Amino acid sequence: MTNNLPLYILAAPLLAAFAVSVFGRLNSRVIAPLVLLPLGGSAFASFFLLLQVLQSGSFRYVVGNWEAPYGIELLFDPLSCLMLFLVTGVSFIASFSALPSTFRELPGRESLFFTLYLIMVVGLCGLVITADAFNLYVLLEITSISTYGMIAMGKGRPPLASFNYIILGSVGACFYLLGVGYLYILTGTLNMADLARLVPEIAGTAAYATAFGFVLVGLWIKMAFFPLHNWLPRAYWHAPAGMTVMVAPLMTKVSVYLMVRLIYAVFQPDWVFQPDFGLMTQLSVREVVLWIASIGIVVASIVAYSQRDLRRMLVYLIVAEVGYMVGGVWLANDLGLTGALLHIVNDALMTLCLFLACSAIWYAVGSTSFDSLQGLYRRMPLTMAAFTLTGFSMMGVPPTCGFFSKWYLILGGLDAGHYQFVGALVASSLINAILFFRVFEIAYFKAPEEGEDGPGLPRQEAPMMMTVPLVLAAALLLVAGFGAGTLVSRVIGVAIPELM
Secondary structure (H helix, E strand, O other): OHHHHHHHHHHHHHHHHHHHHHHOOOOHHHHHHHHHHHHHHHHHHHHHHHHHHHHHOOEEEEEOOOOOOOOEEEEEOHHHHHHHHHHHHHHHHHHHHHHHHHHHHOOOOHHHHHHHHHHHHHHHHHHHHEOEHHHHHHHHHHHHHHHHHHHHOOOOOHHHHHHHHHHHHHHHHHHHHHHHHHHHHHHOOOEHHHHHHHHHHHOOOHHHHHHHHHHHHHHHHHHOOOOOOOHHHHHHHHOOHHHHHHHHHHHHHHHHHHHHHHHHHHHOHHHHOOOOOOOOOOOOHHHHHHHHHHHHHHHHHHHHHOOOEHHHHHHHHHHHHHHHHHHHHHOOOHHHHHHHHHHHHHHHHHHHHHHHHHHHHHHHHOOOEHHHHOOHHHHOHHHHHHHHHHHHHHHOOOOOHHHHHHHHHHHHHHHHOOHHHHHHHHHHHHHHHHHHHHHHHHHHHOOOOOOOOOOOOOOOOOOHHHHHHHHHHHHHHHHHHHOHHHHHHHHHHHHHHHHO
8 A cells, every 4th residue: 555655645635625525515513523534544644655755665557557658647855745745734723613604605616625625735735745747737737727626716906816816826937837848859758857858958058048048938937036026916905715724835935946846956056156147248147137036035034024914025035935935945055045045945834834824814714904803812812823923933933843944044045155144034023023013013012002902803713624734833933843853854965965
């Protein structure tokens, strides 16, 4: 059974999507077990698979006995298995909160929503383990199309936000597909291992540089890297709460992981981080990307500070965090890459916790505007305690996990001599402190007048299905902080040499 464990991880949510689509329409009570049980099983199996890979080494799984490069090949190494566990684990925790919020926000359409939800999980899982450049494109589109559908299910402006996302998402997909097309013309293969073997023969050609440029821009659009991020604020702001609580922690992080995988496993870092492609004489492409990442971090943080709604503020923080990870990768040293990979994990947990808290506040209060946050420390103490801890992690306060990944990124920036990136990290942390303490002040000190409940402010927490996963996610921030050394030494430290 262990030999086929990788397929079980993908098959469980895929079959569950079919079951939810058929049986969920007949009886909505079966939706919760049909969502939670398969995702819980996939998360447990992913953890077991990660332990197996760390103990026994990496392996490739051939689907249908068609050997690569003709068949579909899946790669299971420490990094892909870590990402697989992250995707399934976050999806499982987020589902507890997504269920009650979706039943309230989308009555009568729950089965449709969770069918798309589960298909998106399958797409994300496939993205992190595929070893084929074209299958990566197919899985990107599966993930994106399911996301488009979930966004469009909201009331009011969501269909327009979804349409905007479709346009920009399709542009990003076309860029990626054009790059893959160039690679296929040059090499005659789409298997990543085959591509890596043939790269030295074509690395100096203009066509190869063009292929890399197309692929990179396509992934940057998908991950909302500044200034290609305009689709993300509208999409996440208007989307149903049940969608953002799962998509926000994962979508951009998986795209950053794909960039890392393609740079190191296909295009080769020695070539990627050195050439100027004939476009510049004074600055290399690496320096330009680092400057863009640094500017994006600061600009997105400032825009986040200008918002007057908690959810909109968090959306712009996602854009800033993407700059953290992209910049860490393009520092092109072990410290920077370690910080970027560690921040993928840490930021997924932090974003999960923030949007779980945001969803709980929306469920209990009916709004996430700053005016509606008054008195929340008294009325939702568990929610606000978890939110406060996450805010400290976003600022980079030890021993929360946010401190350790930022520390590696800062060390990597100093080692590479890119002080503007270090300055952007410090400035972003300071801005995070200002904007989170502003929220703390409103929620703690600006209580409604005595005897008034305020608009839609009940004196109770959100349902247990929303509060318990929020508290668990907040606890994981401390677990990941105290376990950062173990994660770096036993997983990321093993993954980086294999990746290279």
